[in-house]
Amino acid sequence: MKIATWNVNSIRSRQAQVIDWLQRTQVDVLCLQETKVVDAQFPRSLFEELGYYLYISGQKSYNGVAIFSRKPATDVSMGFAAVLDTAQVGDLDEQKRVISATVDGVRIVNLYVPNGASVNSEKYDYKLRWLKILRDYLHSILEEQSHELCVCGDFNIALEDRDIHNPKGKEKHIMASPVERQALQSVLDLGLGDAFRKFTKEGGNFSWWDYRTRAFRGNRGWRIDHIYLTPNLYNQAISCTIDIEPRKLDKPSDHSPVIVNL
DNA sequence: ATGGCGTTCCTTGAACGA
Numbered sequence: 001m002k003i004a005t006w007n008v009n010s011i012r013s014r015q016a017q018v019i020d021w022l023q024r025t026q027v028d029v030l031c032l033q034e035t036k037v038v039d040a041q042f043p044r045s046l047f048e049e050l051g052y053y054l055y056i057s058g059q060k061s062y063n064g065v066a067i068f069s070r071k072p073a074t075d076v077s078m079g080f081a082a083v084l085d086t087a088q089v090g091d092l093d094e095q096k097r098v099i100s101a102t103v104d105g106v107r108i109v110n111l112y113v114p115n116g117a118s119v120n121s122e123k124y125d126y127k128l129r130w131l132k133i134l135r136d137y138l139h140s141i142l143e144e145q146s147h148e149l150c151v152c153g154d155f156n157i158a159l160e161d162r163d164i165h166n167p168k169g170k171e172k173h174i175m176a177s178p179v180e181r182q183a184l185q186s187v188l189d190l191g192l193g194d195a196f197r198k199f200t201k202e203g204g205n206f207s208w209w210d211y212r213t214r215a216f217r218g219n220r221g222w223r224i225d226h227i228y229l230t231p232n233l234y235n236q237a238i239s240c241t242i243d244i245e246p247r248k249l250d251k252p253s254d255h256s257p258v259i260v261n262l
Numbered sequence: 263a264t265g266g267c268g269t270t271c272c273t274t275g276a277a278c279g280a
Binding site for chain 2 (some may be wrong): 211
């Protein structure tokens with residue numbers, strides 16, 4: 001079973017590239033982030049014609065997540081409030097960043113973690129608050145359900161220095177500051193393993209490159225898109241790769257897809 | 263470098279991303 005995650009930076013702008021990629025890779029499940037479209041305007045038909053079932057949670061202009069699956073999924077849920085008390089979730093479901101579904105006994109959680117703007121900004125506080133609730137959310141799922149978990153998406157955090165082309169100044173940099181790294185680590189301490197790092201130890205492997213500085217040409221990237229697995233799935237994993245081919249195309253997303261083969 | 267690029271919107275520049 002192949003599961004992929006890809007921040008497409010607008011599904012309407014990237015539709016043709018995603019179609020081509022699905023035809024080439026034939027993944028069983030594709031988790032998308034930053035679809036940037038309300039559900040009623042999501043371009044469903046070409047993906048459905050390819051044989052995928054679509055589960056989407058979008059909003060106007062910003063954020064938005066989706067799960068495409070070759071097999072029908074069960075127990076599809078949107079947002080933290082599907083699991084946690086609404087009082088605890090507060091305003092955190094207003095931005096569409098969480099969708100979950102079960103495929104072939106695997107509970108897939110697809111996340112678009114807030115970017116955080118800059119360290120110690122209001123949005124940074126929101127990111128940390130969001131990661132705290134994410135921990136509670138995953139903790140509840142692990143306690144109350146017996147599913148194996150695949151937690152994937154755009155985390156907007158490079159956990160280690162080898163995940164950044166140049167870690168100089170990282171303490172003050174969004175996506176690498178110690179507090180947000182610790183917040184993610186605390187989520188992973190629930191018992192999740194990084195599928196990519198099971199197979200690849202070297203630095204220089206990235207999933208995002210800034211549009212603005214021709215960063216891709218010099219491979220000045222960050223590894224911020226992740227696939228995390230509970231122990232049994234982690235042990236089962238056969239491969240986990242980042243496909244940089246779509247990043248080479250004209251008008252690409254700034255992120256590349258990550259694929260795990262279970 | 264409050265910089266560079268790309269996407270969205272009741273657009274004509276601003277907000278946001280990372």
